[in-house]
Amino acid sequence: MRITYVCHARFPTEKAYGKQIAEVCTACATLGHEVELLCPSVRNNVHESAANFYGLPEKFSVRYLHHFDPTAHWWVPGKLWFRITMFLYRRSLVSFLKKNRPNLVYVRSPYLLRPLLKTKLPVIIELHDLPRYGRGKFVDSCNEARRVVCLTQPMRDELIKWGVEKVKMIVEGDGVALSRFEDLPTQDEVRKRWDLPSDLPVLGYVGSLVTRNTIEKGIPELIDALALLKEKGEKVFGWIVGGPESWIRKYQKYARSKNLTGAELRFLDRVSAADVAAALSACSAFVYPAPASDHPYFQRDTSPLKLFEYLATGKPIVCADIPPIRDAVDDKSVVFCKPGDAQSLADGISLALAEGEDETRKARRAELASWYSWKNRMGRILDSITV
Numbered sequence: 001m002r003i004t005y006v007c008h009a010r011f012p013t014e015k016a017y018g019k020q021i022a023e024v025c026t027a028c029a030t031l032g033h034e035v036e037l038l039c040p041s042v043r044n045n046v047h048e049s050a051a052n053f054y055g056l057p058e059k060f061s062v063r064y065l066h067h068f069d070p071t072a073h074w075w076v077p078g079k080l081w082f083r084i085t086m087f088l089y090r091r092s093l094v095s096f097l098k099k100n101r102p103n104l105v106y107v108r109s110p111y112l113l114r115p116l117l118k119t120k121l122p123v124i125i126e127l128h129d130l131p132r133y134g135r136g137k138f139v140d141s142c143n144e145a146r147r148v149v150c151l152t153q154p155m156r157d158e159l160i161k162w163g164v165e166k167v168k169m170i171v172e173g174d175g176v177a178l179s180r181f182e183d184l185p186t187q188d189e190v191r192k193r194w195d196l197p198s199d200l201p202v203l204g205y206v207g208s209l210v211t212r213n214t215i216e217k218g219i220p221e222l223i224d225a226l227a228l229l230k231e232k233g234e235k236v237f238g239w240i241v242g243g244p245e246s247w248i249r250k251y252q253k254y255a256r257s258k259n260l261t262g263a264e265l266r267f268l269d270r271v272s273a274a275d276v277a278a279a280l281s282a283c284s285a286f287v288y289p290a291p292a293s294d295h296p297y298f299q300r301d302t303s304p305l306k307l308f309e310y311l312a313t314g315k316p317i318v319c320a321d322i323p324p325i326r327d328a329v330d331d332k333s334v335v336f337c338k339p340g341d342a343q344s345l346a347d348g349i350s351l352a353l354a355e356g357e358d359e360t361r362k363a364r365r366a367e368l369a370s371w372y373s374w375k376n377r378m379g380r381i382l383d384s385i386t387v
Helices: 018-032 050-054 078-099 110-117 135-144 151-161 189-191 217-232 245-257 273-281 298-303 305-313 342-355 359-371 372-382
Strands: 002-006 032-039 062-067 104-107 121-129 147-150 169-171 202-206 237-241 267-269 285-288 315-320 333-335
Touching: 002 018, 018 032, 018 305, 018 372, 032 078, 050 342, 062 245, 078 372, 104 110, 104 147, 110 121, 110 135, 135 151, 147 151, 151 169, 202 217, 202 273, 202 305, 217 237, 217 245, 217 342, 245 267, 245 298, 273 305, 273 359, 285 305, 285 342, 298 333, 305 315, 305 359, 333 342
Parallel strands: 002 032, 002 104, 032 062, 104 121, 121 147, 147 169, 202 237, 202 285, 237 267, 285 315, 315 333
Antiparallel strands: none
């Protein structure tokens, strides 16, 4: 089958959506499909190929549709960049797809769904959040799509209330490339590479520190928890890997205010996709914190790539107990803590580190990692439709 994946923004990118798109395309190609990724022509600070940037085999092609790029012209106000790009890109997409008709179109941006449906091609829309405006037209578009992929059950439940047909939807969280976790260097070798202590348990957080530029992901709560463990005399080294740098500086200042030094906590800017598995192998346990928040991101939408990568390591995990995370893991695989509660997080970290190599939990994590592999995930999605 010929599949065209339609990207909505610059690619490749250091943002999580780029890695997710690259993994989805690679998985579809691995399943034997011919995959082409279409992207807008916008200025990009990444000049590597997608395969090199994400550490993936060259299994799908990338095509940039040419149009006026507002980001390259100083006289176009920044607040108009996205609107102008989407307007021009939608026109280019429709024109291209009229001449080049694949068997299936795959997209994750609601902004592009309507024009893609007008091509009369079968379309799968994968939703990572829900639009705040234009609900009626959005629901109609979802009901016209061949399949609506919801990242979480809470998202599906919300869409049912909005009026999207149940039979149109499938729930599939994000995934993990298990091949990245094969033939890794030893823990000692990796710790030497990043100058991590060899005699302490390393608690890892590997992923972006904020989402949508301003939504914090629980790093202050993690810092507070590490400070509590230090007061208690428990020896734990926190390793927080991810950007952006402006937030690293902010959190470093906050950590110093909590009396944490480089002996208890260290930050590192994002590592390359190819190095993520090695960085994870340096850790003894992992944490997915979250603030106490009613924001839809935490209550409905999040399906964090880092969690599935944590699972692939087989090591203990502490997770904030929020609905989308309960959708992906359970008490048999992770230790849950209260979101926004530093003491609960500290207690969870202590439990996870004490767990060590518990074979029952380790086996459950391996089972989940296999289920969430990108290849298995995309196989289920594609098998759910007939083209």
